[in-house]
Amino acid sequence: MDAIILNGMPVDVAAQESLLEVAARQGVLVPTLCHHPSLSVTGRCKVCLVEADGKLVPACATRAVPGMLVETDNPRVLTARRRRVEALMRHHRGECANCRQREFCGLLELAAAVGLGAVEFREAPLSPPVQSGALLIDLGKCLGCERCVRVCREVRRVDALRHPRFTHQSHAPVRFDPACEGCGQCAVVCPTGAIVEASRHPAERRVRTVCGYCGTGCSLYLDVREGQVTGVTSDPFDPVGGGNLCVKGRFGFGFIHHPERLRRPLVRSGTGFQEVDWEEALEFAAGELGRIRDEHGGRALAGLGSARGTNEENYAFQRLLRGALGSNNVDNCARL
Numbered sequence: 001m002d003a004i005i006l007n008g009m010p011v012d013v014a015a016q017e018s019l020l021e022v023a024a025r026q027g028v029l030v031p032t033l034c035h036h037p038s039l040s041v042t043g044r045c046k047v048c049l050v051e052a053d054g055k056l057v058p059a060c061a062t063r064a065v066p067g068m069l070v071e072t073d074n075p076r077v078l079t080a081r082r083r084r085v086e087a088l089m090r091h092h093r094g095e096c097a098n099c100r101q102r103e104f105c106g107l108l109e110l111a112a113a114v115g116l117g118a119v120e121f122r123e124a125p126l127s128p129p130v131q132s133g134a135l136l137i138d139l140g141k142c143l144g145c146e147r148c149v150r151v152c153r154e155v156r157r158v159d160a161l162r163h164p165r166f167t168h169q170s171h172a173p174v175r176f177d178p179a180c181e182g183c184g185q186c187a188v189v190c191p192t193g194a195i196v197e198a199s200r201h202p203a204e205r206r207v208r209t210v211c212g213y214c215g216t217g218c219s220l221y222l223d224v225r226e227g228q229v230t231g232v233t234s235d236p237f238d239p240v241g242g243g244n245l246c247v248k249g250r251f252g253f254g255f256i257h258h259p260e261r262l263r264r265p266l267v268r269s270g271t272g273f274q275e276v277d278w279e280e281a282l283e284f285a286a287g288e289l290g291r292i293r294d295e296h297g298g299r300a301l302a303g304l305g306s307a308r309g310t311n312e313e314n315y316a317f318q319r320l321l322r323g324a325l326g327s328n329n330v331d332n333c334a335r336l
Contacts, residue, residue: 034047039147107191138196197251
């Protein structure tokens with residue numbers, strides 16, 4: 001490895017490493033807006049300015065060259081960053097008191113990082129907010145960081161988001177192609193509230209848990225308010241999903257407090273169903289399975305395992321079908 005001089009200290013750098021990556025590795029804060037570690041580099045926001053060999057350059061898009069002299073916090077750099085953030089704020093419709101993104105606002109965080117105290121936003125909106133599925137879109141808050149488009153294209157591999165700021169139709173609304181999976185990841189990476197979850201509200205507390213919709217095991221936080229689950233927040237440090245969730249994991253929590261949620265087993269009785277306890281339900285199921293096996297043979301039975309179960313549970317399930325009931329008609333919904 002070769003070295004650069006970072007704030008007066010020699011620092012080894014790897015090939016193709018950016019100045020932003022070098023600074024982060026050394027614990028040096030260089031604020032940015034458009035950069036995201038999981039996305040490609042665009043250098044659009046020009047907030048992460050540093051001085052390299054006497055020139056102001058964006059740290060995210062500038063490679064560290066051995067022998068380079070880099071300053072990240074001299075007066076020239078700090079002034080340039082502050083002016084850039086002020087310019088961004090003049091193009092943002094601020095309504096912090098009512099903004100659903102306030103808790104995760106990257107712009108307010110950026111303002112604090114560059115030393116801006118009183119934040120002044122433009123008052124007049126560019127366009128009224130519109131709702132698209134589970135998302136609320138307000139282009140008056142968009143600063144053109146392109147995170148939403150990049151995460152859809154590069155991480156989700158869907159490329160369904162059509163943003164007018166990055167097309168020739170500058171006055172068209174944001175739209176989603178039919179290929180959109182409704183995952184909401186564009187709202188997660190948006191730093192300003194231009195795209196937010198329509199149901200998003202501040203949580204009183206968050207409970208870390210594991211998504212129960214499949215066997216992948218993505219971790220997440222349940223947002224709890226007044227004893228009710230009101231939303232889901234990604235876990236950016238999740239080693240499985242890396243903060244990414246599917247549409248079910250992010251928005252499929254409505255069943256938790258639904259009045260028609262099944263809370264006890266049901267057994268068919270006549271033309272309807274009757275609630276029973278677990279012992280009675282298990283005895284009934286075991287009796288019927290045994291009866292069908294005895295009268296029609298094991299091939300008359302089939303079993304479908306669940307992706308929500310563990311490997312061990314699914315192994316035990318297929319052993320039940322093959323060994324106890326004599327049926328090889330076994331499959332799993334994870335494969336279908």
